[in-house]
Amino acid sequence: KTPKPSWWKDHGIPEIDPSTSSSLFDIVFGNKSMNDRDDYTYNNMGSNKFCGVIESPTPIIFLKDLDLIKNVLIKDFDHFTDRRHPFPIADKTAVFSKNLGDLQGDEWKNVRQSVSPTFTTGKMRKMMEHFNSVGQEWIEMLQSKAKESSTGAAIIDANSCINQYTIEVIANAVFGMNTGTIQNPNSIFAQKAARIANMDKITDMIKMNLSPRYPKIFTMLGIEMFDKEGIQFFTNILRQSLEARLKGEVIRNDFQQLLIDARKGVLKGIGSDELDIFEKDAEIKSSSINKEKYLTDDIIIAQSLVFFLAGLTGVSNTIAFAAYALALQPDIQERLREEVGKVVKEDGSVDYDDLTQLTYLDMVVCEVLRKFPGMFRLERVCEKDYHDTESGLFVPKKGVVIIPVHSIHNDPKYYEYPEKFYPEHFTPEKKAERSPYAFQAFGVGPRNCIGMRFALIESKAVIAKLVHYFRIEPTEKTPSPLQGRVMGALPFIPADLELKLISLK
Numbered sequence: 001k002t003p004k005p006s007w008w009k010d011h012g013i014p015e016i017d018p019s020t021s022s023s024l025f026d027i028v029f030g031n032k033s034m035n036d037r038d039d040y041t042y043n044n045m046g047s048n049k050f051c052g053v054i055e056s057p058t059p060i061i062f063l064k065d066l067d068l069i070k071n072v073l074i075k076d077f078d079h080f081t082d083r084r085h086p087f088p089i090a091d092k093t094a095v096f097s098k099n100l101g102d103l104q105g106d107e108w109k110n111v112r113q114s115v116s117p118t119f120t121t122g123k124m125r126k127m128m129e130h131f132n133s134v135g136q137e138w139i140e141m142l143q144s145k146a147k148e149s150s151t152g153a154a155i156i157d158a159n160s161c162i163n164q165y166t167i168e169v170i171a172n173a174v175f176g177m178n179t180g181t182i183q184n185p186n187s188i189f190a191q192k193a194a195r196i197a198n199m200d201k202i203t204d205m206i207k208m209n210l211s212p213r214y215p216k217i218f219t220m221l222g223i224e225m226f227d228k229e230g231i232q233f234f235t236n237i238l239r240q241s242l243e244a245r246l247k248g249e250v251i252r253n254d255f256q257q258l259l260i261d262a263r264k265g266v267l268k269g270i271g272s273d274e275l276d277i278f279e280k281d282a283e284i285k286s287s288s289i290n291k292e293k294y295l296t297d298d299i300i301i302a303q304s305l306v307f308f309l310a311g312l313t314g315v316s317n318t319i320a321f322a323a324y325a326l327a328l329q330p331d332i333q334e335r336l337r338e339e340v341g342k343v344v345k346e347d348g349s350v351d352y353d354d355l356t357q358l359t360y361l362d363m364v365v366c367e368v369l370r371k372f373p374g375m376f377r378l379e380r381v382c383e384k385d386y387h388d389t390e391s392g393l394f395v396p397k398k399g400v401v402i403i404p405v406h407s408i409h410n411d412p413k414y415y416e417y418p419e420k421f422y423p424e425h426f427t428p429e430k431k432a433e434r435s436p437y438a439f440q441a442f443g444v445g446p447r448n449c450i451g452m453r454f455a456l457i458e459s460k461a462v463i464a465k466l467v468h469y470f471r472i473e474p475t476e477k478t479p480s481p482l483q484g485r486v487m488g489a490l491p492f493i494p495a496d497l498e499l500k501l502i503s504l505k
């Protein structure tokens with residue numbers, strides 16, 4: 001039952017009603033987005049550190065103050081370990097329902113701690129092999145395309161073209177497989193992956209907007225977010241591959257192998273010098289839990305599947321938005337080209353250490369992720385009644401807390417030109433001055449994005465190669481100024497985004 005509009009006020013908590021800015025109908029059918037509502041709430045709550053909002057049928061606490069956000073996401077994390085289920089998985093016996101994003105409570109904690117050592121810097125350094133070899137094949141395919149065209153330029157559909165790279169990288173990195181997708185964008189593997197990753201139908205929009213609110217209805221009706229047949233296809237491949245590895249028939253440099261090694265307990269955990277600022281604050285430590293017990297075959301397959309899906313959508317979007325932004329701002333592209341020219345080798349490869357030293361590349365990628373973060377809002381569910389005496393915040397057990405990432409990333413208090421694509425927001429000096437909690441593209445705290453290091457290095461490697469080998473330009477059809485689409489809490493590039501690539505080598 002939906003609480004009445006004054007529910008929060010009646011509980012002594014300041015309340016904003018964002019439905020005056022956009023109706024649920026507008027949001028569900030894509031005329032407006034959750035960002036419009038969140039911005040309305042954020043801008044109308046004045047100096048309040050938090051306020052109450054009703055998102056039928058749930059009363060929600062909306063946080064604005066960065067210190068309070070830090071408390072919820074890190075200091076008092078034990079109250080806020082879970083999210084609502086992000087995507088409906090109607091069949092709770094399905095292997096995929098055991099993925100980290102969906103697991104809750106102690107089960108999540110044990111699996112997360114067991115899986116974390118697969119993402120150390122050392123492991124990411126080894127993954128460079130895939131980014132370099134697949135990246136080079138992709139660049140050569142684009143060069144041939146440009147050569148064959150009468151204008152000497154390749155016109156690409158950004159979504160499908162970048163997916164060719166990310167599908168092949170993630171197939172190598174998770175499944176240990178070459179799928180031939182770069183040469184044949186219509187390979188069976190690519191078709192099945194695209195059916196899962198492409199979420200551009202009106203039904204996807206409705207599912208994304210309504211499923212967090214009405215999970216029981218979705219479960220009752222058996223509605224799933226992802227294409228069931230596709231998920232089954234990849235589950236079967238992963239199971240066969242796991243069996244072969246357990247028999248000792250195959251050993252590969254990929255996540256499935258790392259997860260098997262993690263189960264055996266032979267992986268070194270993340271060293272304290274590798275922890276990022278949020279992890280340091282959270283003091284995440286590898287514990288001596290029984291990994292054998294938690295990393296069962298099904299759990300390994302479910303994590304491989306979620307790494308595969310996250311590797312497809314999140315990374316593709318980041319690379320595509322970067323290419324799009326660079327096409328619209330040739331001055332930024334030129335400066336980046338100059339910087340990457342110093343580290344791309346004759347054979348097109350890039351070293352992990354060189355890549356992580358490139359300051360301007362980092363500024364560009366951070367700015368892409370400020371404007372188009374992994375999720376426009378984060379959420380946590382409160383596991384036990386929570387009181388913050390300093391701010392007066394009270395969240396009851398099972399209460400939902402929202403962190404409005406889009407509004408924070410567009411607050412002029414933190415970013416001087418929020419509307420612009422402006423990498424200068426991320427100079428090392430500005431980064432050092434600003435609260436790190438004003439940038440939440442990968443989430444924050446122990447429940448942040450486990451694949452952050454992988455995603456950043458994969459995106460940087462291919463963006464560096466792209467500007468080294470091509471000048472990226474808009475076509476007549478490329479929308480300007482820079483814009484995206486919002487589905488639920490996720491950003492996507494404009495449908496059918498077209499870009500022109502002019503060979504430089």
Ligand code: HEM
Nearest residue numbers: 100101307310311314315374442443444447448449451455
């Ligand atoms: C640029 C690409 C990516 C972005 C921007 C991104 C962003 C995010 C965000 C915002 C969250 C939620 C964090 C929170 O609630 O605090 C998340 C969760 C997650 N991400 Fe990513 N992600 C990306 C790529 C990846 C990749 C490549 C992988 C795996 C290889 C991955 C695996 C996951 C998993 C498993 C979770 C759930 C973690 C948990 O609940 O413990 N992501 N990601």
